Amino acid sequence: MANTIAENYLHQSTNKYKGILSWLLTTDHKKIGLLYFVSILFFFLVGAIIGLLMRLELIAPGRTIMGPQTYNTLFTLHGVIMIFLFIVPGLPAIFGNFFLPIQIGARDVAFPRLNLLSWYVYMVGAILALVSLFLPGGPIDTGWTFYIPYSIRTNTNVSLAIFAAFVLGFSSILTGINFITTVHRLRAPGMTFFKMPLFVWATYATAWIQIIATPVIGITILLVIIERAFGVGIFDPALGGDPILYQHLFWIYSHPAVYIMILPAMGVVSEIIPTFSRRTIFGYKAIAMSSLAIAFIGYLVWAHHMFTSGMSDTARWVFSLLTFIVALPSGVKIFNWVATMYKGSIDPQPPFLWVMSFIFLFSIGGLTGLVLGSLATDIHVHDTYFVVAHFHYVMFGGTGTIFFGALHYWFPKMFGKMYNIKLSKIAVALFFIGFNMLYFPKFILGYMGMPRRYYDYLPQFEPLQKVSTVGSWILVGTIFFIVGYFIHALIKGKKATSNPWGGVTLEWHIPSPPIQENFEVIPTITHKPYDFSQLKEMKNE
Amino acid sequence: MEHTKKHPGYTTYILVWLALLVFTSITVTIAGIDLGKYTLLIAMFIAAIKSALVINIFMHIKFEEKIFKVFIFLSGMTLLIIFILTFSDFLFR
Numbered sequence: 001m002a003n004t005i006a007e008n009y010l011h012q013s014t015n016k017y018k019g020i021l022s023w024l025l026t027t028d029h030k031k032i033g034l035l036y037f038v039s040i041l042f043f044f045l046v047g048a049i050i051g052l053l054m055r056l057e058l059i060a061p062g063r064t065i066m067g068p069q070t071y072n073t074l075f076t077l078h079g080v081i082m083i084f085l086f087i088v089p090g091l092p093a094i095f096g097n098f099f100l101p102i103q104i105g106a107r108d109v110a111f112p113r114l115n116l117l118s119w120y121v122y123m124v125g126a127i128l129a130l131v132s133l134f135l136p137g138g139p140i141d142t143g144w145t146f147y148i149p150y151s152i153r154t155n156t157n158v159s160l161a162i163f164a165a166f167v168l169g170f171s172s173i174l175t176g177i178n179f180i181t182t183v184h185r186l187r188a189p190g191m192t193f194f195k196m197p198l199f200v201w202a203t204y205a206t207a208w209i210q211i212i213a214t215p216v217i218g219i220t221i222l223l224v225i226i227e228r229a230f231g232v233g234i235f236d237p238a239l240g241g242d243p244i245l246y247q248h249l250f251w252i253y254s255h256p257a258v259y260i261m262i263l264p265a266m267g268v269v270s271e272i273i274p275t276f277s278r279r280t281i282f283g284y285k286a287i288a289m290s291s292l293a294i295a296f297i298g299y300l301v302w303a304h305h306m307f308t309s310g311m312s313d314t315a316r317w318v319f320s321l322l323t324f325i326v327a328l329p330s331g332v333k334i335f336n337w338v339a340t341m342y343k344g345s346i347d348p349q350p351p352f353l354w355v356m357s358f359i360f361l362f363s364i365g366g367l368t369g370l371v372l373g374s375l376a377t378d379i380h381v382h383d384t385y386f387v388v389a390h391f392h393y394v395m396f397g398g399t400g401t402i403f404f405g406a407l408h409y410w411f412p413k414m415f416g417k418m419y420n421i422k423l424s425k426i427a428v429a430l431f432f433i434g435f436n437m438l439y440f441p442k443f444i445l446g447y448m449g450m451p452r453r454y455y456d457y458l459p460q461f462e463p464l465q466k467v468s469t470v471g472s473w474i475l476v477g478t479i480f481f482i483v484g485y486f487i488h489a490l491i492k493g494k495k496a497t498s499n500p501w502g503g504v505t506l507e508w509h510i511p512s513p514p515i516q517e518n519f520e521v522i523p524t525i526t527h528k529p530y531d532f533s534q535l536k537e538m539k540n541e
Numbered sequence: 542m543e544h545t546k547k548h549p550g551y552t553t554y555i556l557v558w559l560a561l562l563v564f565t566s567i568t569v570t571i572a573g574i575d576l577g578k579y580t581l582l583i584a585m586f587i588a589a590i591k592s593a594l595v596i597n598i599f600m601h602i603k604f605e606e607k608i609f610k611v612f613i614f615l616s617g618m619t620l621l622i623i624f625i626l627t628f629s630d631f632l633f634r
């Protein structure tokens with residue numbers, strides 16, 4: 001399927017401009033996905049460098065390269081960047097934008113202009129956060145959770161920084177509305193709900209969380225700003241407010257938000273495993289429904305972050321119990337994935353290796369989550385490095401790993417170029433080693449009593465802290481190595497064929513890179529999504 | 542999108558708006574009287590009526606397709622469950 005340059009979406013414009021303006025004013029969902037890609041990747045690298053600096057401070061006890069206030073600022077910025085600018089928008093805004101319409105046989109999302117607007121809103125949020133660093137008062141130092149009463153009383157620029165999070169929330173909501181409408185209105189003929197690829201199902205469930213949960217954090221942020229500006233006693237106990245109410249409101253959003261982060265990643269896993277096992281997915285409906293179940297149960301467990309906050313004993317056991325229920329739909333997915341590989345003909349290409357790494361790291365993250373969800377054990381490890389290790393395993397080992405997995409899977413389709421397979425296999429291994437060296441010691445440190453958010457520590461923690469810092473060099477080094485070989489592939493990479501991996505979902509039926517409107521003719525869907533008997537007919541297409 | 546039912550006219554909108562104002566003043570008045578445990582209950586009840594008016598009339602949901610009603614209903618139920626769970630803390634603290 002030869003593809004002339006004129007047809008390739010990268011060289012076409014949806015408006016009358018050429019060059020940079022054709023990008024900044026584009027309504028093509030693929031180009032908007034790439035705008036998001038560049039911005040999100042940039043913030044991820046900034047966040048990673050901040051992480052590296054924090055680890056450098058912790059290489060030895062006492063002051064090493066920065067003082068306590070700088071450390072407070074850095075972990076706050078690191079958290080805010082990684083959560084609000086990288087991992088929450090990450091997969092939906094980049095890969096959801098690019099592939100959701102293609103996978104359901106549509107020419108674009110339902111509201112292309114709203115889609116572009118959501119990118120601008122994202123950028124405005126990011127710029128506001130940046131501006132807040134340089135205004136008098138100094139950068140925010142509350143931690144990414146902005147807990148009351150400190151966030152009311154500190155003189156740093158809390159209001160502007162959290163207003164940035166408010167704005168970013170709008171971007172998230174706009175994307176959610178767009179995806180839900182697209183799935184309901186723009187499916188190709190024959191594409192029934194149960195013929196949709198599982199990545200679409202996952203992104204669809206995510207979109208519902210984005211719409212329903214995000215307003216809660218928006219309102220909470222406004223209340224904090226009002227309290228700071230006018231001294232209204234909403235949360236601060238000194239003014240007659242209720243600080244635990246703040247924690248409730250914060251986590252009513254932020255727990256479902258962890259499913260905004262992980263569900264799309266699970267969707268990508270459900271795409272990659274069948275492709276590289278040459279076998280239809282086991283338990284298609286169970287996986288699709290478990291996405292919806294996770295999205296729903298995810299609303300009911302938020303207060304497991306608050307076991308030591310002073311809330312009522314009744315609430316403590318209720319939420320501990322409910323937390324264990326979320327493990328069920330997650331387990332459904334893991335078992336179905338493994339069953340898919342059983343007797344498959346496995347081709348261990350880089351995307352598949354990232355998925356293997358994901359299953360391992362995410363399982364550690366998930367199982368240690370049960371330790372934190374149990375009331376008794378949580379009291380011991382709450383606010384220690386155990387928690388820091390846990391959430392890096394789920395967010396970074398889970399979604400972060402799949403960010404790279406999705407990139408290795410879809411890069412040839414997005415840019416029409418192939419990267420170096422050998423280098424990328426080495427990268428998976430280095431990433432895995434660096435990751436475990438960096439974070440596994442934190443489980444032990446936490447269990448031994450090392451509290452989180454401290455720039456200093458007792459001498460007995462030194463050996464493990466050193467291991468962790470060396471791990472951060474390997475990990476961040478690998479990340480730059482990966483970025484390096486992708487850039488090389490963009491410039492000098494071999495041309496990718498339309499179906500390098502032998503996938504069967506719709507994106508593999510069209511040229512790499514796709515044409516501007518995705519399909520010359522909107523396809524009529526007759527096959528199930530992972531029916532590999534199609535491969536033969538596809539060869540003749 | 543077809544609209545089967547007719548939209549209400551300005552009179553309805555103004556009446557609803559006045560009703561909302563009345564309810565708001567009731568909420569404010571009640572906040573000043575000490576009704577103990579019932580203060581919150583009554584405030585929530587009034588808020589529920591107000592949102593029903595806004596959603597149905599101002600947001601036109603009453604005149605929309607069924608699927609929108611289903612979505613709004615599910616979101617409302619989620620909110621209700623969140624309220625109940627939050628009260629498992631407040632009522633037993």
Ligand code: HEM
Pocket residue numbers: 047048049051052054055075076078079080082083086087142143144145388392395396400438451452453454455472475476
């Ligand atoms: C790239 C390498 C990374 C390194 C070296 C790193 C390192 C760290 C360190 C040292 C801390 C502070 C621990 C403490 O003193 O309590 C931290 C906190 C945190 N990290 Fe990372 N991290 C990395 C990537 C990520 C990613 C990818 C995410 C999210 C997807 C993430 C999310 C967070 C969050 C939310 C916090 C808590 C901030 C707070 O306490 O307010 N990190 N990280």
Ligand SMILES: [Cu+2]
Pocket residue numbers: 254255258301302304305
């Ligand atoms: Cu949670």
